[in-house]
Amino acid sequence: MKVKHKIETSKLRNAAAVVAVMLGGFSQPLYAVDVDTExxxxxxVSGSVDSSEYDLMMQGYADAFDSASVLSAIQSGAQGAIAVSLVFWSGATQQQVGVDWMLIDDAASAAAFSDAIEASTRPFNGSTAIGSALQYGATAFGTETGQADNGFTSVSQIIDISGDGTDNNTPPDEVSRELNVQAGRDAALASGVDMINGLPIGDEDGVLKTYYEDNVIGGSAGGVDAFAQQTDTFGDVQTSLEAKLISEVGAGAVQSTAIPEPRVAALAGLGMLFILCKRRV
Incomplete structure (x- = not known):
């Protein structure tokens, strides 16, 4: 009996060690909402975007989230949900949350996010600092990028950045703007952001798309590499954004299906420990 007791105790200790390892590397709070993608x-909203272009752009963003195809992509992942936030950006120190993090998992929540976009107001009209926007963007996520909890946890953190021109304001001034943008991109990816995609607008000749491909986008998710979605005019934002959302949300859905959330693994370990405890009793 003593030998059996030692074996059972050893099993319990091993199980506890496994759970401790799982929880030790698990920084997300247990009460956060699991989604496939953040x-x-x-x-x-830099000065090159005039008021009529801004209105067209924001209507395009709002309408894209009313799309049944986008909702279908959102619901295709393991969690059937994403968390989305919208941030306005312009100059090096000009970034502001337009719509805070919201859950989208059905038509009603998608419509609520669309309404929130329409209700937002333009905060800036300044220079163009893409690199600074990317660095700020990395801080908007939760614990996955080392920040404070944002209420959600996922296996895919994706930045989707729009713009109608090249960078002219990301510091330092003595370094080329392209290198500054690349540094912002690399810092965001190093912090834990999985993928940065671009929506270059007013780009009929594809020059801005090439700029985004060379300097702005990076990373991958669900086997999909980062990409820039060429958008000819501000009136085309809805169509381009819908296609873009379907691709990037779909990539996050694939990744969430392939990689279980750390919380799931931790809870499985706790379940194993509970079973061993019951057997011992």
Whole structure:
């Protein structure tokens, strides 16, 4: 009996050690909402975007989230849900949350996010600091990028940044703007952001798309590499954004299906420990 007791005790200790390892590397709070993707929309409101273009752009963003195809992509993942936030950006120190993190898991919540976009107001009209926007964007996520809890946890953190021009304001001034943008991109990816995609607008000749591909986008999710979605005019934002959302949300859905949330693994370990405890009793 003593030998059996030692074996059971050893099993319990081993199980406890497994759970401790799981929980030790598990920084997300247990009360956070599991989603497939946390998607941050960085929207350019620099001075080159006039008021009529701004209205067209924001209507395009709002309408894209009313799309049945986008909702279908959102619901295709393991959790059937995403968290989305929208941040306006312009100059190096000009970033502001337009719509805070919201859950989208059905038509009603998608419509609520669309309504929140329409209710937002433009905060800036300044320079264009893409690199600064990307660095700020990385801080908008939760514990996955080392920040304070944002109420959600996922295996995919994706930045979607729009813009109608090249960077002219990300510091330092003595370094080329392209290198500054690349540094912002690399810092965001290093912090834990999985993928940065671009929505270059007013880009009929594709020059801005090439700029985004060379300097702005990076990373991957669910086997999909980062990409820039060319958008000819501000009136085309809805169509381009819908296609873009379907691709990036779909990528997050694939990744969430392939990689279980740390909380799931931890709870499985706790379940194993509970079973062993019951057997011992």
């Amino acid at each position: 998607l941050l929309l960085l929207v350019d």
